[in-house]
Amino acid sequence: MKCQLCGHDNPVEFLNLGKQPLANKYPTEAQFKTEEFFPLAMFFCPRCKNVQLGTIVSRERMFEDYYYLSSVNAGLVRHFEKLARNLAGARFVVDVGSNDGILLKPLKELGVKAIGIEPSINVSKIANDQGLTTICSFFDASAAAEVEKTHGKPDVIIASSVFTHLENPHQFIETVRKLLADNGRFIIEVEYIGNILRHIQFERFYLDRIFYYSLTSLKHLFDAHDMVIADVEHIEPHGGSLQVTIQRKGQNVALSGSVTALLKEEDQSLTVGKLKEFRSNVDTQIAAFRDLLASYRKSNLKVAGYGAPARVSTICNYGNIGPSLIEFTVDDSPLKQNKFTPGTHIPIVTKAYLDSHRPDVLVVFAYEYFEDIRKKTGGSYRYLLPIPPREVT
Numbered sequence: 001m002k003c004q005l006c007g008h009d010n011p012v013e014f015l016n017l018g019k020q021p022l023a024n025k026y027p028t029e030a031q032f033k034t035e036e037f038f039p040l041a042m043f044f045c046p047r048c049k050n051v052q053l054g055t056i057v058s059r060e061r062m063f064e065d066y067y068y069l070s071s072v073n074a075g076l077v078r079h080f081e082k083l084a085r086n087l088a089g090a091r092f093v094v095d096v097g098s099n100d101g102i103l104l105k106p107l108k109e110l111g112v113k114a115i116g117i118e119p120s121i122n123v124s125k126i127a128n129d130q131g132l133t134t135i136c137s138f139f140d141a142s143a144a145a146e147v148e149k150t151h152g153k154p155d156v157i158i159a160s161s162v163f164t165h166l167e168n169p170h171q172f173i174e175t176v177r178k179l180l181a182d183n184g185r186f187i188i189e190v191e192y193i194g195n196i197l198r199h200i201q202f203e204r205f206y207l208d209r210i211f212y213y214s215l216t217s218l219k220h221l222f223d224a225h226d227m228v229i230a231d232v233e234h235i236e237p238h239g240g241s242l243q244v245t246i247q248r249k250g251q252n253v254a255l256s257g258s259v260t261a262l263l264k265e266e267d268q269s270l271t272v273g274k275l276k277e278f279r280s281n282v283d284t285q286i287a288a289f290r291d292l293l294a295s296y297r298k299s300n301l302k303v304a305g306y307g308a309p310a311r312v313s314t315i316c317n318y319g320n321i322g323p324s325l326i327e328f329t330v331d332d333s334p335l336k337q338n339k340f341t342p343g344t345h346i347p348i349v350t351k352a353y354l355d356s357h358r359p360d361v362l363v364v365f366a367y368e369y370f371e372d373i374r375k376k377t378g379g380s381y382r383y384l385l386p387i388p389p390r391e392v393t
């Protein structure tokens with residue numbers, strides 16, 4: 001096995017989460033018997049500090065029918081409204097992996113010309129039905145040619161929570177280079193491996209995402225395509241991400257000091273030794289979470305969840321946590337309601353169901369949006385954040 005970014009031989013396996021289902025495929029009861037499981041192991045390249053999956057499931061299978069809607073999340077809506085304001089001076093924006101139009105909508109309201117490219121048939125239809133121009137396709141040479149022929153070259157290309165999913169990031173970058181205006185900006189938002197390790201967020205690992213980037217690994221990747229990282233910013237979505245701005249070399253790019261500072265920090269914080277510590281912490285925390293749920297059951301306390309993001313699959317399958325410990329979980333996305341969590345088959349219900357079947361304890365799986373969830377639920381529960389497990393009043 002080689003590092004798929006820099007070609008280094010024999011990346012180090014540092015975490016094995018066993019067999020896992022596809023985290024964003026929410027089965028009906030009739031689909032339980034046909035659900036498939038795949039090995040989920042994580043590998044670290046000590047040369048470029050890249051983290052990658054050991055098993056890759058085809059992107060077509062993963063994304064052509066998808067259940068994640070960005071706009072049901074109030075925190076993400078606020079994030080993309082802010083991003084749109086920052087792009088208000090752009091001439092033409094292409095949003096790759098535009099989902100249900102969460103960025104296209106505020107850009108349109110600001111008068112910025114923007115189109116989306118989204119591979120999920122069901123999700124792109126939702127955007128188009130709202131008048132948010134969306135091409136239903138993966139971002140490939142054909143889609144890029146269609147954009148350029150119809151609209152010209154964009155001065156900004158965005159890929160938010162998309163870049164980690166790519167099976168071939170090198171090919172994707174070359175497609176970006178061909179489409180982007182010479183002095184244009186390519187902006188990506190990626191879940192940050194540094195935060196995952198720091199906060200023991202092992203639940204962020206699942207089969208949708210092939211790569212978990214450091215800034216060091218991104219630098220290696222873009223250097224290979226004559227592109228330079230001009231700026232980096234820590235942002236809140238998805239448990240802590242990086243927003244990275246990339247431009248062509250030779251465009252008089254002004255480099256931000258934050259880039260140099262983070263590269264220097266990663267030299268010390270991303271090592272094989274640190275990853276071994278992380279593995280030990282993962283096993284400690286998942287055992288503590290399961291033991292706490294078992295103690296609630298022993299005390300005859302009713303436990304439910306709020307949120308059915310993909311991380312629920314990783315937590316519950318690795319911890320062997322099912323409906324006997326968590327009776328149901330609420331999700332605000334209509335695409336997930338009346339289905340079940342992958343693998344462990346916890347029922348996914350509406351907020352109205354929660355109101356009429358009050359639990360004693362509410363596990364907040366979408367924990368970065370805890371304040372929004374507390375407001376929705378009236379602040380009247382014993383709230384439990386899962387990893388590390390801790391009650392919040």
